[in-house]
Amino acid sequence: MEGGMVVLIPLLALVVVAGSLVENVIGAATLSPATLTRHFYKKTNTCADVEVFVRHQVTTFWNKDKTITPKLLRLLYSDCMVTGCDASILLDGPDSEKTATQNVGLGAFVAIDKIKTVVESYCPGVVSCADILQLATRDAVHLVDHPTLFSQEEGMGSHVYSPGAHSMGKARCRYIQNRLYNFQGAGNPDPTLDSSKLRELQKQCPQKRAKGEHEGLVYLNKDSGDKNTFTNAYYANILAHKGVLQIDQQLYYGNDTLELTQEFADPNTGMQDFKKSFALSISRMGNYKVLTGKQGEIRRHCRFTNSDHPHLN
Secondary structure (H helix, E strand, C coil), X not given: CCCCXXXXXXXXXXXXXXXXXXXXXXXXXXXXXXXXXXXHHHHCCCCCCHHHHHHHHHHHHHXXXXXXXXXXXXXXXXXXXXXXXXXXXXXXXXXXXXXXXXHCXXXXXXXXXXXXXXXXXXXXXXCCHHHHHHHHHHHHHHHHCCCCCCCCCCCCCCCCCHHHHHHCCEEEXXXXXHHHHCHHHCCCCCCCCCHHHHHHHHHHCCCCCCCCCCCCEEECCCCCHHXXXXXXXXXXXXXXXXXXXXXXXXXXXXXXXXXXXHHXXXXXXXXXXXXXXXXXXXXXXXXXXXXXXXXXXCCCECCECCCCCCCCC
């Protein structure tokens, strides 16, 4: 087994912190936070220019398709919140995480494959897929926003901040279908959803699709739209009962979450407050179940474990 590292990234803060970590190819055990080293690959001279390689590739993809940012954000979240930040979401296979119902529609796999290929050509067997995923996400977020640096420290949990990633991107109709037509099995729409928003979403997501008709996609935040940028209109929508996903609208119904939603929706200071809080939240998520030292392995291709790689055996 090989040693490696991971980058802990406050996505909006662009604080690059690295340590000795590798992705676990099967599952991650709960570990205490690792001692991390800033710019690990450069300081250890194992792949000094990896961040340059990743940034160049992400910029190339972003220039062609701005949706790479929300795709990478969702991919990172889907990876970290299951078995930890181990890049297991990237593995192929009939029973892999990417085939789970909740992961339908995940994207950016091709981008990660390309980045990994480039990095392997310069630094074979050194940089983990977990690191590549987090570096790529950091750089993609930087391209749509220009945040200030934010130090890592303890703060409130991620239940308010992490959904803020829904400030951009789209959702498939299947994820809101019950809310629009059969909320909690009662045969009616969610009564808490604003009536005008309900009509808008029902038009985009009809109860039944014609044969051959593709499943619809809806903006999670129309204010962001195709620009795929962060805006605090996401939180203003929640206050107006126009949150698209039920999990987002739930922020309205907790005392603490409502207070923070009101803070982030403020047209004058809300966006800056949100950036700082979101950065901390994603930073903490990036430290979830970190593997260090010789635990796991550095995969030569992100879609396969080394033992399953078709060209390594």
